[in-house]
Amino acid sequence: MSSETVLHGQTAEASVNAHEGHDEHGHHHHEESFLTKYIFSQDHKMIAKQFLITGIIWAIIGGLFSVLFRLQLGYPDTSFPFLEDIFGRWAKGGRISNEFYYALVTMHGTILVFFVLTAGLSGTFANFLIPLQIGARDMASGFLNMLSYWFFFLASVVMFASLFIQTGPAAGGWTIYPPLSALGQASEGSKLGMDFWLISMALFIVSSLLGGLNYITTILNLRTKGMSMTRMPLTMWAIFFTAVLGVLSFPVLLSGAVLLLFDRNLGTSFYLSEIVVKGEILPNEGGSAILFQHLFWFLGHPEVYIILLPAMGMVSEILSVNSRKPIFGYLAMVGSLFAITILAFLVWAHHMFVTGLNPFLGAFFVLLTLLIAVPSAIKVFNWLTTLWRGNIRLTPAMLFAIGFVSLFISGGLTGIFLGNSTLDLHLHDTYFVVAHFHIVMGVASFFGMFAGVYHWFPKMYSRYLNNTMGYIHFWVTLIGAYLIFWPMHYQGLAGLPRRYTDFSNWQSFNQFADMNRFISTVAMIVFAVQLLFVFNFFYSIFKGRKVQNTNPWGSNTLEWTTPITPGHGNWPGELPEVHRWAYDYGKDGREFISQVEPVGADESAH
Amino acid sequence: MSGYFILAILVLAFLVVFQISKASEYVSVLKGEEKTFKQSNRINAFMFLAFLVVGLIAAWFCNETYYGKTLMAQPAASEHGEKIDFMLKLTFAVTGVVFLLTQILLFWFAFKYQYTDKRKAYFFSHDNKLELIWTVVPAIFLTVLVGFGLFYWFKITGDAPKDSQVVEITGKQFNWMMRYPGKDNVLGRKNYRLTDAANGNALGVDWEDGASHDDIEATEMHLVVNKPVQLVINAQDVIHDVGLVHFRLKMDAVPGIPTTLWFTPKYTTAKMKEITGNKDFVYEISCDQVCGTGHYSMRGVIIVETQAEYDAWMTSKKPQYVTVKEVAEPKVAVDTTGAATVQTTQKPLAQLK
Numbered sequence: 001m002s003s004e005t006v007l008h009g010q011t012a013e014a015s016v017n018a019h020e021g022h023d024e025h026g027h028h029h030h031e032e033s034f035l036t037k038y039i040f041s042q043d044h045k046m047i048a049k050q051f052l053i054t055g056i057i058w059a060i061i062g063g064l065f066s067v068l069f070r071l072q073l074g075y076p077d078t079s080f081p082f083l084e085d086i087f088g089r090w091a092k093g094g095r096i097s098n099e100f101y102y103a104l105v106t107m108h109g110t111i112l113v114f115f116v117l118t119a120g121l122s123g124t125f126a127n128f129l130i131p132l133q134i135g136a137r138d139m140a141s142g143f144l145n146m147l148s149y150w151f152f153f154l155a156s157v158v159m160f161a162s163l164f165i166q167t168g169p170a171a172g173g174w175t176i177y178p179p180l181s182a183l184g185q186a187s188e189g190s191k192l193g194m195d196f197w198l199i200s201m202a203l204f205i206v207s208s209l210l211g212g213l214n215y216i217t218t219i220l221n222l223r224t225k226g227m228s229m230t231r232m233p234l235t236m237w238a239i240f241f242t243a244v245l246g247v248l249s250f251p252v253l254l255s256g257a258v259l260l261l262f263d264r265n266l267g268t269s270f271y272l273s274e275i276v277v278k279g280e281i282l283p284n285e286g287g288s289a290i291l292f293q294h295l296f297w298f299l300g301h302p303e304v305y306i307i308l309l310p311a312m313g314m315v316s317e318i319l320s321v322n323s324r325k326p327i328f329g330y331l332a333m334v335g336s337l338f339a340i341t342i343l344a345f346l347v348w349a350h351h352m353f354v355t356g357l358n359p360f361l362g363a364f365f366v367l368l369t370l371l372i373a374v375p376s377a378i379k380v381f382n383w384l385t386t387l388w389r390g391n392i393r394l395t396p397a398m399l400f401a402i403g404f405v406s407l408f409i410s411g412g413l414t415g416i417f418l419g420n421s422t423l424d425l426h427l428h429d430t431y432f433v434v435a436h437f438h439i440v441m442g443v444a445s446f447f448g449m450f451a452g453v454y455h456w457f458p459k460m461y462s463r464y465l466n467n468t469m470g471y472i473h474f475w476v477t478l479i480g481a482y483l484i485f486w487p488m489h490y491q492g493l494a495g496l497p498r499r500y501t502d503f504s505n506w507q508s509f510n511q512f513a514d515m516n517r518f519i520s521t522v523a524m525i526v527f528a529v530q531l532l533f534v535f536n537f538f539y540s541i542f543k544g545r546k547v548q549n550t551n552p553w554g555s556n557t558l559e560w561t562t563p564i565t566p567g568h569g570n571w572p573g574e575l576p577e578v579h580r581w582a583y584d585y586g587k588d589g590r591e592f593i594s595q596v597e598p599v600g601a602d603e604s605a606h
Numbered sequence: 607m608s609g610y611f612i613l614a615i616l617v618l619a620f621l622v623v624f625q626i627s628k629a630s631e632y633v634s635v636l637k638g639e640e641k642t643f644k645q646s647n648r649i650n651a652f653m654f655l656a657f658l659v660v661g662l663i664a665a666w667f668c669n670e671t672y673y674g675k676t677l678m679a680q681p682a683a684s685e686h687g688e689k690i691d692f693m694l695k696l697t698f699a700v701t702g703v704v705f706l707l708t709q710i711l712l713f714w715f716a717f718k719y720q721y722t723d724k725r726k727a728y729f730f731s732h733d734n735k736l737e738l739i740w741t742v743v744p745a746i747f748l749t750v751l752v753g754f755g756l757f758y759w760f761k762i763t764g765d766a767p768k769d770s771q772v773v774e775i776t777g778k779q780f781n782w783m784m785r786y787p788g789k790d791n792v793l794g795r796k797n798y799r800l801t802d803a804a805n806g807n808a809l810g811v812d813w814e815d816g817a818s819h820d821d822i823e824a825t826e827m828h829l830v831v832n833k834p835v836q837l838v839i840n841a842q843d844v845i846h847d848v849g850l851v852h853f854r855l856k857m858d859a860v861p862g863i864p865t866t867l868w869f870t871p872k873y874t875t876a877k878m879k880e881i882t883g884n885k886d887f888v889y890e891i892s893c894d895q896v897c898g899t900g901h902y903s904m905r906g907v908i909i910v911e912t913q914a915e916y917d918a919w920m921t922s923k924k925p926q927y928v929t930v931k932e933v934a935e936p937k938v939a940v941d942t943t944g945a946a947t948v949q950t951t952q953k954p955l956a957q958l959k
Contacts, residue, residue, distance in 0.1 A: 082609045098899040173896045179861055180844035180897060186779065187898045273862030274798040276810065277843040278779070281799055289845055289860050323719070324727035332737050354847065355858045356865035359763035363756050370748045370755075377744040378737065380708055385736070387715040389728035393643075394650040394720065402654070402716050409708045413701040416748070420755035422762065423697065426690050426854040429847065429894040467634075467646065468627035475653060482661065487668055493676035495851030497894045500902035508851055508890045511675045528616065532623060539624075545631060586727035 032568075040150075042142030043568045047149050048128035049460060052453070054149075054156060055120020056534060062111035067527050069104045069501075072096040074520025076502050076513075090168070099188050101501040102171040106189065107163065109174030110197070112442065114204055115159070117307040119152050121449045122246070125310055126215045126239045128456065132559035133233055135224025135576050137569045140217040144210050151207035155200045162196035170197035173499060175300065178271040178292050182263045185277045195264065198257045205254045208246050215243035224558070226578035230334075231595070233557050233582040234327060237334050238313020241341040242306050249302040249345070256295030263287070290355055297348035304441050305344040309337060311448020312379065312408075315401045317582075318451050319383055321555045322398035323390030324591060326583035329382045336375035343372045353421040354428050362421050369419035376412050380405065391586075395553070396470030397455035403478045404447040410482075411440025414489065429499075432492020435485045443481045450474075453537070458552050462565045463544030469536040473529055480526035484519050491515065556582050556594050644721070651720035658713035677851060680882050683889070683910075684869040687854035689758045696754060700747050762855075766836040766868035773827060774838040775891075776809055777846030777859040780900030782891055783809060786822040788925060793838065794818020801842070806930040810842075813927060823926040827891070827908040829871050830916045836868040846904065849894035852878070856894050871910040878910075 041047060071080060072095070079094035090100040127145065131138050139145045162169040171189020172180040176197065184191040219240045223232070259270040263284075271292045272284035320327040327333060350369045353362055383405050392398065414436040417423045427433065450473070457465050496509050503509040551560040558578070562570050576596045584593040588604055634642035673679055682688045719725070774785040774793055787793045794817040801810035811818045829835050839848050841859035848867065849856040857867040879887045891906030911919070 098902075102896070102899060102901075171899075177845055177895070183844065186844050275843055275861050276778070276798055276801045279801075279803060281801060285862075288863065290863065326729065326731040328730060329732045329737050331732070354856050356860060356863060359759060362763075363759065366755055366759070367752055370752050373748055374741060374745050378741055381740040382737070384708065384711050384715065385730070387712070387719060389730065390715075390719045391721050391725050391727040392647075392651070392716060392719050394647050394716070399650060402712065405712055406709060409705065409712070413705055416701055416751065417694070417697050420693065420697065420751060422690055422693050422755045422758040425762065425856060426687075426694070426851075428856055429849075466627045466631055468630045469623065471646065471650065472623065472627075478657070486665065487672065490668070490672040490676050493678055495677055495849070495892075497849060497892050497902075499896045502902055505903060506890060506892070506905065507884075507886055507888050508892070515672065532620065535620070535624070536627075545635075583731065586729045588729075589726065591727075 040146060042138070042146045044127045044131050044139045044142070044145060045460070045566070045568075045570075047145055048124050048126075050149050051119055051123030051127060051152070052460075054153065055116050055124060056537065058111050058115040058120065058156065060531070060534065062108050062116060063527050063530060065104045065108040065111070067524055068096060069101055069108070070520040070523045072101055072501060074517045074523075076504065096501075098501055099168060099171060102173075102187075102499070103168045103189055103193075105499055106171050106173055106176075107159075107169050110159070110170070113174060113303065113307070114201070115152075115156060117442070117445050117449070118208065118246075118303070119204070121445060121452075122239070122242055122306065122310050123149070123152065123211060124449075125235070125314060125452050125456075126211065126243065128460065129235055129559065130215055130218050130239060131222070131570060132459070132562065132566075133236055133557050134219060134222060134227050135558045135571075135578065136218060136222035137571070137575070139214050140222060141214055144214050148207050148211035148214065151203050151210065155203035155207060158196055158200035158203060162193045162200065165192050165196065167191040167193060169193040175293075175296060176260070177296075178260055178263065178289055179275055179277075182260060182271055183275070183277050183282075184264075185280060195261070198261050198264075201257050202254060205250045205257075208250050212243040212246040212250075215239060216247065219243075224575045224578060227558075227595075230331070231578055231581045233313075234316040234330070234333055234337075235310075235313040237337055238309045238316070241337050242309045245302045245306050245309070245341055245344055249299040249306075252295055253299035256292055256299075259295075260292065290352070290357075293352050293355060294348070297351045298345075300351065301348040302344040304437075305340055307441055307445045308448075309340070311404060311445045311451075312337070314452040314455070315404045315448050316383070316386075317557070318397050318401040318455050319386050319405075320583055320585060321455075321553055322393045322395055322401070323387055324393070324554075324585050325386055325390040326585055326587075327382070328385035329378070330581065330583060332378055333382055336378045339375040340372060343368060343375075347372065347419075350419050350421070350424070353424045359421075366419060366421050370416065372419075373412070373416055376408075380409055380412075395454065396465065396467060396474060397451045399471070399474040400447045400451035400454060403474065404444050404451060406478075407439050407444040407447060407481065411436055411438075411444060415440060426495070427492055429497055430492040431488045431496045431498060434498055435488035435492060438488075439481070439485050443477075443485070447477075450477075450533070455553070456559075457537075457540070457544075458547045459559055459562075459566075461541050461544065462547050463540050464547060464552075465540045465544060466536050469532055473533045473536070476529040477526055480522050480529070483522045484526065487515050487519060551594075554592050556584060556592050558595055561594065561596055647721050651717045654713045655717040658710065677854070680852075681873075682852070682854050683873050683878060684850075684853035684855070684871055686762045686869045687852070688872075689761065690854040693754055693758060697751060700751060704744075762869075766866070767834045770834040770836040770868055771830065772836050772838060773829070774840065775827065775848055775859070775906075776840040776842060777848070777893065777897070777904070778842040779844065779898050780893070780904040781825070782827075782848075782904070782906035784824045784827050785809060785811075785926075786824070786920070786923075787817075788820030788822055790817055790820055792817040794821050796840075798842070806926065806933060811926070813930070819927040820925050821927065822920065822923045824923065825906075827906065828916055828919050829908060829910045830913050831871055831874045831877075831910050833913070834868055834870045836866055839865045839867060844897050845895050846893045846897050847895035849892040850889070850908070851892065852889050858895055871908075874910045874912060875908075876911075 081094040083091035084094050090097055167188045170176060170193045171187055180186050181190050181194050219236060262268040263270050263272055269284035269287035271289050272287045274285060275282040316327050316333060347365055347369045349357055349365045418427055418433060418436055454465055454470055491512055547564050550564055558576055561576050578595045579598045580595055582595055587593060682691045772787050776783045795812045795815040796810050797812045798810045800807060800812055839857055839859045841861045846859040847856055848859055853869050855867060855869055857865050875889060879885055889908035891908060893901055893904035
């Protein structure tokens, strides 16, 4: 439990005592009303919590959607009358209708990719950690930061509202390729629901840009004295690169979305050409449906790294802290993050190998895509070396961090298959892809996020999450994730296409009924265990064991030099001064040396 | 009723887990947090080792169970597919080694270096030589994979052989339509504005173009074994994708932008029935790009047969133009100017016979 506190807390206390003692009476005296403190807060810590809790709510919705469509895939012949009770005509006779299935799949993807793993993950930890780890009182602009959350909230409201439209929400897949998404005649989900989707996404992009600009500005300008860029913890580097990716690529999606709105509502032909839909001959000529895919994936691929990089950063930090060892190859870790960031912009067309893309052009995308494996390999080996000869404390955060590495390896390696255009001809849009990206981007990033929540919860709420529930949460989720997605590779190798509601009419694809039932069952169990985590989260906010020690994990970074419950402004007195990098663990026989401790005369150089 | 029952069980299970978790927290405070920490650390470290061992066994078991149900267990039905299968196996070999190595190290380290009072963590912040090794070695292996990949990629996407048969395939919600160029080996011009399914012109063929007059339309694709075929791929409404799992190929069908794909079928459908031991075997065309609510049912069939069988099938088909005009004949009789058109367009039909 918090034996870590007892074990490692003593020395921490000594080093940070200097900053203790003026908890409540800093120079931030102004009275805060409920409204300014909890709702329209400009305190980065509160905004982070707003992002996190909104993200959790979305994660429950998005996860539940996957359980619903897994019901259809796992039990295609069974009727579930309760579905009709809840969803009415969408689940007539207790079976999920085709329209409903595609709406569920689309919203599951949209919600988890954008609202949970982008806003919920980056929004939470960028906001929470940047000022605390670089030694700033708050973000560069608290107001923009607040707007960033509220634009996200608006985007959420619009997306949520789209679930209740008569013709249903968007249903053309989260990638919303036109012409399907442009033509209301082609699909129920391409009617009003699609406009809502696009408007919501436009608001979301505004939120993400406001946030991203703020993160970059803050990291570049508000580092405390002595905090050079190369002394920053890897979480900061990861979040910095994430923000750069977002700021440079989200506007491209915005342009793609706006043009699609024009095609839908103003009769333009950006993406439409020579279309006959349901016997109706459309006048549009000269557009290119493929143009949208370029615009979409120019964000869409960096988006994968927007999701993954913060998780990588937090995992690096947590692995190091709990191995009681410095992160191995700090500069290589920064370098590989940088390489991934650059390459992320140069590989988007590997999603488009089978669109009729010029094969010569495709060759460059193969090369650049597989190049990403090099920095990824560096990261994996550096994480492994960080564990090697450590003295590992398996806190729930550490469990999730190790789980992240395992999943990142498993999912990363299948990327080598898909990035190779020759194999993509066979595996494109099969369950192999589904398994690949769920492991490497979905589950792995969730593990990074969970690791972060377990690790920084004490700083967020001055209480601990319950460890036993944490262990159960971790083990069921890890085992469940592999049980769900490992067999899916075999479906992919059999060529099963994605986004099929039913395989029973196919000679080539009908051999996996038992596997689908198994996967669906495991998915439900894993979902239930996530609810356990949610319960643990909310319960512990109010009733968790209290943190008694400013530095419960024996960590070097600055956030643990603030009071147990930091006020607005974070440090009651002067901002701390930094004298060393963040990873002096186990140095010169000392378990850890906080960044604020001056370098001693007799200390060995590293 | 059973729904409520399951719900009740779930809630109960929740409560039990919660109570145990809460109790264990109190126990840990009473017993001494350090002692509990060490105990749970040992358990979790052991779990990692167990997870590794059981996980590897489960992976082996999964392979035993499902390998036979994948396409890996049957030969690719095209030459391209054989290359792709080779690439697949090569990539499995390379990534398999890396997978085993890294996963074993990861979980072994997590177990081996679990916390003890006795050990001091080893301060090891960087080592340029090591880092160079694991930058260069993966780079070399990837170069090999990229090399093979691109070599095959250019072969597969390169020009179709001159003697290829041409077949046009057009996707629309939610079925496939085929068109054969007929004797002249030229597909007649199309204009999407002429599309008129009710009057026999579902593809929007421009009958003004004489090359269209011998074009044959069909709902099934017939191919000749060992003869290269080039597919010309179109879509009418939204993006579809011609997925040919047995040939290991796929290509999008994009409205307004025709795409192509060529391959050489190696086995007749009859032969594949033997190879797979499945008497119902059939080459299927799946739609692999989500195209609306009927996406999952957008199925096409390919019949690969001998030249003789193919010729027999082809002679049984009538050009679409002829079919259309025959239906329109009564009208033509009234319309005197139309008669001339029918006359001239009879010619290609004669050629065909």
